[in-house]
Amino acid sequence: MQQPFLIAALLLASLTGCLSDTLDSSYDTMQEAIERGAVHKGWIPTWIPADVTRLSEVHNLDSNASALAFDLPRGSTWQLDSSCREVAYADTVPSRFDRSWWPSDKTLATRYRFFRCRADAAEYAFVGIDPVASRGLHWRTWSR
Numbered sequence: 001m002q003q004p005f006l007i008a009a010l011l012l013a014s015l016t017g018c019l020s021d022t023l024d025s026s027y028d029t030m031q032e033a034i035e036r037g038a039v040h041k042g043w044i045p046t047w048i049p050a051d052v053t054r055l056s057e058v059h060n061l062d063s064n065a066s067a068l069a070f071d072l073p074r075g076s077t078w079q080l081d082s083s084c085r086e087v088a089y090a091d092t093v094p095s096r097f098d099r100s101w102w103p104s105d106k107t108l109a110t111r112y113r114f115f116r117c118r119a120d121a122a123e124y125a126f127v128g129i130d131p132v133a134s135r136g137l138h139w140r141t142w143s144r
Helices: 002-018 030-035 105-111
Strands: 022-029 053-060 066-071 085-087 113-117 124-130 135-141
Touching: 022 030, 030 053, 105 124
Parallel strands: none
Antiparallel strands: 022 053, 053 066, 066 135, 085 113, 113 124, 124 135
C-alpha cells in the first residue's frame, strides 16, 4: 500500500510545482500578443504601439505586478497614455522581476527616459524609453 501512496504524493508534488502565480510570455509581434489574449487580459496595455516586436512579458497573478519589454521600429513615434508624466529615474519604483531581458540598473539610469502613468492594477505604473536602442518598457509594481 505504500507504493500507491508514494506515487500519489509524487504526482501531487509535481502538479503543485507547476502551479505558479508568476507567468512569463514572449511574442514576436503585438498582433501575436493580441491574438493570444495578453492585451485583453490586461497584461499588455492597449496603448502600446501596434508595430512593436520582440515582446517579453512577466506578471504575477496575485499582486498584478508586471513587466514588459519590447522593440520599437526605428523612427517610430509613440503616443503614451494621456496620464503619463515624465519623471526622473530616481523617482521610479523598480520592477519586482529579475529577468535576463530587463535592462540593468546602469542601463536604465543612463539611457532611458521615464514616465509615471496612471496605475490601473497596481500602486505604480511606469514607462521607459531608450531612444538609441529603440526599446520600450512598461511595468506595474508596488512599494517595497
